[in-house]
Amino acid sequence: MIPLIDLARRYAAHATELDAAIARALRSGRWLLGAELDALESELAAWSGYAHAVGVASGTDALIFALRASGIGPGDEVLVPAFTAVPTVAAVCTTGAVPVPVDVDVATAAIDPEAARAACTAATRAVIPVHLYGRPCDVEPLRALGLVVIEDAAQAHGALERGTSRAVATSFYPTKNLGGIGDGGAVLTDDAALASEIRLLRHHGMRELYVHERVATNSRMSEVEAAVLRVGLAHLPAWNERRRAIARRYRDAAPGLAWHADHPRHVHHLCVLRTPDRASFAARLPAATGVHYPLAVTQQPAYRRFARAACPRAEAWAAQCLTLPCFPELRDAEVDRLCEALG
Numbered sequence: 001m002i003p004l005i006d007l008a009r010r011y012a013a014h015a016t017e018l019d020a021a022i023a024r025a026l027r028s029g030r031w032l033l034g035a036e037l038d039a040l041e042s043e044l045a046a047w048s049g050y051a052h053a054v055g056v057a058s059g060t061d062a063l064i065f066a067l068r069a070s071g072i073g074p075g076d077e078v079l080v081p082a083f084t085a086v087p088t089v090a091a092v093c094t095t096g097a098v099p100v101p102v103d104v105d106v107a108t109a110a111i112d113p114e115a116a117r118a119a120c121t122a123a124t125r126a127v128i129p130v131h132l133y134g135r136p137c138d139v140e141p142l143r144a145l146g147l148v149v150i151e152d153a154a155q156a157h158g159a160l161e162r163g164t165s166r167a168v169a170t171s172f173y174p175t176k177n178l179g180g181i182g183d184g185g186a187v188l189t190d191d192a193a194l195a196s197e198i199r200l201l202r203h204h205g206m207r208e209l210y211v212h213e214r215v216a217t218n219s220r221m222s223e224v225e226a227a228v229l230r231v232g233l234a235h236l237p238a239w240n241e242r243r244r245a246i247a248r249r250y251r252d253a254a255p256g257l258a259w260h261a262d263h264p265r266h267v268h269h270l271c272v273l274r275t276p277d278r279a280s281f282a283a284r285l286p287a288a289t290g291v292h293y294p295l296a297v298t299q300q301p302a303y304r305r306f307a308r309a310a311c312p313r314a315e316a317w318a319a320q321c322l323t324l325p326c327f328p329e330l331r332d333a334e335v336d337r338l339c340e341a342l343g
């Protein structure tokens with residue numbers, strides 16, 4: 001059976017570099033908030049084009065802090081796509097604001113700007129477009145709404161052009177295009193005050209040791225994680241190119257299938273198609289497959305109470321989506337076998 005993902009192959013392919021990076025971080029004797037995180041933050045800023053990158057303990061925290069540092073909290077409403085990884089929505093709830101699920105586009109699964117406009121009320125303060133599956137969604141039409149825009153780029157490392165959003169939040173969960181060996185995340189922004197506030201929020205509200213300027217929490221990325229991510233950042237362009245090549249092979253082998261809409265900068269974090277008979281379609285493949293995600297936000301037991309308008313397109317994505325293996329270490333022979341089965 002071809003695996004959906006295999007991180008042991010990632011380690012095997014880069015063991016020497018990874019071992020050296022991990023040893024360097026450990027030998028430094030400073031295991032949190034040290035030189036590796038400083039270097040990663042500089043490298044992420046240079047790579048993304050944003051002036052500041054702030055590393056935190058997860059992608060969810062990156063979203064929470066970007067929202068909080070933008071002044072969003074109780075009494076506010078935040079528009080989110082009704083079809084996304086649930087942490088996008090959970091982050092809004094954690095701030096005390098109310099998430100408002102908005103229906104998505106039938107081809108891209110991205111938040112629909114017209115539906116977003118219709119969902120705005122006097123309490124709406126922000127919108128979180130999600131670059132789902134690694135496809136950059138068009139943020140421009142959302143800017144016209146006059147809201148704070150915080151992009152969720154957890155699945156889209158390398159897909160985005162430098163934008164003008166207040167902040168971009170990302171995740172380094174191990175399976176992401178840029179994944180670490182544990183949890184991690186970052187906020188990218190041009191706003192120095194926002195970056196500085198997030199540095200406070202991730203470290204018990206302290207700038208000076210034991211002087212707590214904010215009621216905050218601990219969300220520090222470890223030095224070992226930062227060192228591993230620096231190795232990954234150097235390989236990211238090649239990894240993304242390999243993902244693109246695999247996704248192209250599948251699409252060329254089976255052009256009649258209902259593929260997730262392509263885009264020149266799509267980085268294929270997940271290679272997704274839609275099929276009404278998902279279970280039987282998957283059963284015919286020589287590969288493990290995934291479902292990202294089986295329920296829309298409006299159908300999730302913990303979140304459906306936030307539903308306002310009907311979101312039929314989000315629910316159709318949830319009913320029909322199927323994820324194929326698409327990771328850089330997938331072997332050519334495995335891609336060939338899958339193409340044969342798809343064709």
Ligand SMILES: Cc1ncc(COP(=O)(O)O)c(C=O)c1O
Binds near residue numbers: 154
């Ligand atoms: C779109 C999206 N947003 C947010 C997150 C949350 O990231 P993390 O798992 O690092 O907290 C994820 C990953 O799970 C995600 O895919």
